[in-house]
Amino acid sequence: MRICLVSMQSVTPYSQSKIVDPEVFPKKEKEGAEEYDKRLWKEKSTFNSDDVVCIPAMALKMAxxxxxxxLNIGIAGRGKSTYTKFFVAGQICEGDVPIGVHRKDLEQITIWANADGVRGSGKRVKRRFPYVQQWVGIARFAILDEVIPNAVFEKAVIEAGRLIGIGRFRPEKGGFLGRFTVSGFEWSEV
Structure with a gap:
């Protein structure tokens, strides 16, 4: 198994939109949806035990x-096969990635969004989300499938930062937040 430490930094701001569990954070008596959103907007972020904002590991893996x-890169000697299925099963980001922003330092962005979360569905309401202007982090990926070459993995991570992004309103979904660049790869065998 190979391990790749990927040093990343933001190109555009990053905004998270994790669902706030109403069983964990119930509404207060006579609290409306807007007041609830105002009170709990920071809970839409992922935090580690030190209350530092983290990029969820699965967000990076799926990007x-x-x-x-x-990229649709063909595998030499395997006909029309590409690396897609090998990446789905053969690489994983091993843990959430702290990005150096503490809960108390989070900024807020307020947007007009569809009340039901479905684009173009009708009624719009104000929603508040955590907003990080700049960040840096190091992700640890495990490459489990020997079919995946280092160079192809590196290219995929670079393109994930450029074309897919992470978080709310990312390029993959037609937005512009959550782009990142890679400043280095460090490989090792375990």
């Missing part, structure tokens, strides 16, 4: 999977 799918 890399989508990037390699779009």
């Amino acid at each position: 890399v999977d989508e990037a390699v799918k779009r």
Whole structure:
């Protein structure tokens, strides 16, 4: 198994939109949807035990999977096979990635969004989301499938940052937030 430490930094701001569990954070008596959103907007972020904002590991894994799918790189000697299925099963980001922003330092962005979350569905309401202007982080990926070459993995991660992105309103979904660049790869065998 190979391990790749990927040093990343933001190109555009990053905004998260994790669902706030009403069983964990119930509404207060006579609290409306807007007041609830105002009170709990920070809970839409993922935090580690030190209350530092983290990029969810699966967000990065799925961004890399989508990037390699779009790159459509053929595997030499395997006909029309591409790396897509090998990435889905053969690479994983091993843990959430702290990005150096503490819960108390989070900024807020307020947008007009569809009340039901479905684009173009009708009524719009104000929604508040965590907003990070700049960040840096190091993701640890495990490459489990020997079919995946280092160079193809690196290309997929770079394209994930450029074309797919992470978080709310990312390029993959027609937005412009959550783009990142890679400043380095460090490989090791375990």
